[in-house]
Amino acid sequence: MPFSFSPDDPTFIIHRGGKMEIAPTVALSSRDDLSRAYTPGVADVCLAIADDPSLANTYTWVSHAVAVVTDGSAVLGLGNIGPRAAMPVMEGKAVLFKAFAGVDAVRICLDTTVTALAPSFGGINLEDISAPRCFEIERRLDAALPIPVFHDDQHGTAVVVLAALRNAARLLDRKLGDLRVVVVGAGAAGVAVTKMLIAGGVTGGDVVVCDSRGALYDERPDLSGAKAEVAALTNAAKLDGDVTTALRGADVLIGVSGGQIPESALAGMAGHGIVFALANPTPEVHPDVAVRYATVVATGRSDFPNQINNVLAFPGIFRGALDAGATRITEGMKLAAAEAIAGVVEANLAPDTIVPSALDPRVATAVAAAVAEAAGRDGVTR
Amino acid sequence: MPFSFSPDDPTFIIHRGGKMEIAPTVALSSRDDLSRAYTPGVADVCLAIADDPSLANTYTWVSHAVAVVTDGSAVLGLGNIGPRAAMPVMEGKAVLFKAFAGVDAVRICLDTTVTALAPSFGGINLEDISAPRCFEIERRLDAALPIPVFHDDQHGTAVVVLAALRNAARLLDRKLGDLRVVVVGAGAAGVAVTKMLIAGGVTGGDVVVCDSRGALYDERPDLSGAKAEVAALTNAAKLDGDVTTALRGADVLIGVSGGQIPESALAGMAGHGIVFALANPTPEVHPDVAVRYATVVATGRSDFPNQINNVLAFPGIFRGALDAGATRITEGMKLAAAEAIAGVVEANLAPDTIVPSALDPRVATAVAAAVAEAAGRDGVTR
Numbered sequence: 001m002p003f004s005f006s007p008d009d010p011t012f013i014i015h016r017g018g019k020m021e022i023a024p025t026v027a028l029s030s031r032d033d034l035s036r037a038y039t040p041g042v043a044d045v046c047l048a049i050a051d052d053p054s055l056a057n058t059y060t061w062v063s064h065a066v067a068v069v070t071d072g073s074a075v076l077g078l079g080n081i082g083p084r085a086a087m088p089v090m091e092g093k094a095v096l097f098k099a100f101a102g103v104d105a106v107r108i109c110l111d112t113t114v115t116a117l118a119p120s121f122g123g124i125n126l127e128d129i130s131a132p133r134c135f136e137i138e139r140r141l142d143a144a145l146p147i148p149v150f151h152d153d154q155h156g157t158a159v160v161v162l163a164a165l166r167n168a169a170r171l172l173d174r175k176l177g178d179l180r181v182v183v184v185g186a187g188a189a190g191v192a193v194t195k196m197l198i199a200g201g202v203t204g205g206d207v208v209v210c211d212s213r214g215a216l217y218d219e220r221p222d223l224s225g226a227k228a229e230v231a232a233l234t235n236a237a238k239l240d241g242d243v244t245t246a247l248r249g250a251d252v253l254i255g256v257s258g259g260q261i262p263e264s265a266l267a268g269m270a271g272h273g274i275v276f277a278l279a280n281p282t283p284e285v286h287p288d289v290a291v292r293y294a295t296v297v298a299t300g301r302s303d304f305p306n307q308i309n310n311v312l313a314f315p316g317i318f319r320g321a322l323d324a325g326a327t328r329i330t331e332g333m334k335l336a337a338a339e340a341i342a343g344v345v346e347a348n349l350a351p352d353t354i355v356p357s358a359l360d361p362r363v364a365t366a367v368a369a370a371v372a373e374a375a376g377r378d379g380v381t382r
Numbered sequence: 383m384p385f386s387f388s389p390d391d392p393t394f395i396i397h398r399g400g401k402m403e404i405a406p407t408v409a410l411s412s413r414d415d416l417s418r419a420y421t422p423g424v425a426d427v428c429l430a431i432a433d434d435p436s437l438a439n440t441y442t443w444v445s446h447a448v449a450v451v452t453d454g455s456a457v458l459g460l461g462n463i464g465p466r467a468a469m470p471v472m473e474g475k476a477v478l479f480k481a482f483a484g485v486d487a488v489r490i491c492l493d494t495t496v497t498a499l500a501p502s503f504g505g506i507n508l509e510d511i512s513a514p515r516c517f518e519i520e521r522r523l524d525a526a527l528p529i530p531v532f533h534d535d536q537h538g539t540a541v542v543v544l545a546a547l548r549n550a551a552r553l554l555d556r557k558l559g560d561l562r563v564v565v566v567g568a569g570a571a572g573v574a575v576t577k578m579l580i581a582g583g584v585t586g587g588d589v590v591v592c593d594s595r596g597a598l599y600d601e602r603p604d605l606s607g608a609k610a611e612v613a614a615l616t617n618a619a620k621l622d623g624d625v626t627t628a629l630r631g632a633d634v635l636i637g638v639s640g641g642q643i644p645e646s647a648l649a650g651m652a653g654h655g656i657v658f659a660l661a662n663p664t665p666e667v668h669p670d671v672a673v674r675y676a677t678v679v680a681t682g683r684s685d686f687p688n689q690i691n692n693v694l695a696f697p698g699i700f701r702g703a704l705d706a707g708a709t710r711i712t713e714g715m716k717l718a719a720a721e722a723i724a725g726v727v728e729a730n731l732a733p734d735t736i737v738p739s740a741l742d743p744r745v746a747t748a749v750a751a752a753v754a755e756a757a758g759r760d761g762v763t764r
Binding site for chain 1: 467
């Protein structure tokens with residue numbers, strides 16, 4: 001059945017012609033302007049950079065430009081819709097980069113992902129690339145390139161989830177290390193969230209990660225790669241069962257699956273718990289349902305409270321990394337970003353305020369400062 | 383010796399931070415804005431495009447976006463300075479695209495050139511890629527992609543040279559078909575200029591093309607590929623000799639070599655002739671010298687009269703191609719562009735006005751209209 005939509009829908013109206021354009025930042029009204037911005041003047045700038053490549057950071061947009069790269073193989077919760085249909089998301093991301101952190105992002109939808117883009121940008125933000133390919137692509141690019149490479153679906157999500165879980169635990173007067181956590185979804189986000197939570201203080205053995213076949217446990221025969229790695233870090237009890245089984249007595253449900261979780265499964269959770277249903281555009285469980293079984297409920301959507309969305313992380317993380325001249329993004333930088341996001345609303349925590357609003361202008365500034373400082377601490381600056 | 387420059391030079395001052403930025407064209411100040419421009423609203427736009435890929439032209443920037451792609455192997459007259467040092471030129475180009483034709487261009491400096499970029503853009507402008515690789519890359523991309531692919535160093539230059547030569551001939555009351563033309567340089571520009579001039583009315587047998595070893599002639603033993611093809615089209619007299627020999631009695635010198643041509647060589651030209659010394663940033667012969675031997679002198683630079691620069695062609699050509707939904711750029715479209723450029727100043731021709739100023743706002747509009755019309759005539763519209 002063809003997808004039906006109305007061109008008069010406000011969402012479609014604002015998308016007409018796309019969401020971004022190029023704006024020259026130099027005057028082009030006189031012959032002198034042209035001689036400087038273009039030939040012949042530009043040749044001197046090229047020669048200066050050829051002689052000292054680091055001058056590209058001063059005399060081109062590299063120091064504030066990021067490539068948002070995708071092959072469209074895993075877009076939102078929509079799956080493999082391809083690079084062309086992924087464009088509205090990538091343009092949206094580019095717009096958020098600019099509006100929140102002054103970072104100029106160009107979304108590039110590739111049929112295949114390549115390292116060759118690096119000379120044009122100060123960083124590469126990978127996006128919507130399906131697991132397990134995304135792990136290998138990121139590993140390879142990160143090793144090959146002298147600029148930060150960041151797969152936002154993994155690490156952006158993980159950073160914001162850690163920030164949100166810190167504040168939710170604080171609000172409920174619980175310690176991260178005492179929480180029983182179930183992560184539903186073992187794709188890019190599930191794997192990264194699990195690792196980040198453990199790095200941030202959650203006890204690995206008390207985390208159970210579920211994929212479509214149920215709980216991951218060490219030596220589950222069908223596991224390999226990233227899933228096997230996560231299985232080895234988690235589920236100390238070697239629980240073998242479905243999501244409903246895993247959720248029995250759990251304090252925290254983190255949905256990053258794109259699927260649905262039945263209300264009956266939530267009913268078995270420990271009381272006064274936490275539900276993050278982060279699938280976009282349709283959460284794994286509707287927040288109106290989740291609130292019956294949990295004290296703190298969050299989704300990834302802009303139209304509900306507690307939006308756990310990467311937009312809280314990626315603009316400031318890249319701004320900070322670019323400001324610091326970071327060559328990569330370390331775990332320390334990600335932890336610092338999570339702490340900074342959590343810190344913005346720490347003084348006025350409430351069940352519907354565990355993360356700042358996506359529109360809060362303090363977030364990117366705080367994240368950028370924390371990330372730049374951590375980059376220096378971790379010794380990854382140029 | 384390191385390249386020396388002053389950071390206080392006006393050219394370097396205007397290059398600080400680069401010459402372009404991304405400008406969002408949608409509001410992002412409320413939660414509703416976010417819900418529409420990003421998640422969850424954006425998902426519907428993605429699904430609509432997944433269902434009907436042509437909707438990307440309406441709901442993303444594809445219809446006004448062009449990739450400026452280079453590997454930095456042949457930048458201006460500076461040679462293979464690499465993708466990073468090529469960036470100021472590419473940014474300059476992007477800025478001209480926007481200022482003159484409302485086309486949003488993103489320059490991408492690749493270590494290797496790839497077809498994979500196509501889904502993100504409505505056209506691909508290849509740039510500063512060395513010959514003979516550029517011929518094969520363009521041929522392959524043009525065959526593979528459903529969007530216009532245009533190697534500006536070839537065709538942009540060729541279009542503007544044809545426009546300029548038409549007007550110079552008109553001014554001197556000469557016919558194109560009667561001119562003896564020497565093209566110095568048999569790289570990307572030299573090959574394309576020669577073919578375009580012949581398509582535009584110059585007699586092939588009366589053209590002599592020289593490379594660094596002298597005149598090309600059919601069956602010169604060291605020729606292959608594009609040079610052999612050009613040799614077969616030109617030099618009916620099979621003249622074998624250097625530039626000085628070739629220029630004896632010639633009416634027109636077109637320098638697209640990046641090298642230097644001695645004054646003594648110009649002294650042998652026929653009187654009342656035409657010299658286009660187009661190497662950037664340093665013309666093959668200084669215009670103050672050339673004017674002693676020719677009536678009409680032009681260069682590629684912004685700071686001399688008669689600037690024969692691609693900026694007169696590429697913004698309008700892509701604007702016209704995008705407006706028409708052209709799938710490629712035909713010879714008819716290039717000839718139409720040349721005619722349109724020449725037409726803008728036809729009524730007030732003078733030795734220092736054979737082409738419009740690069741700043742003349744009528745140019746891109748006239749070129750776009752002519753190119754779009756030719757695309758329809760040639761049947762290459764979607």
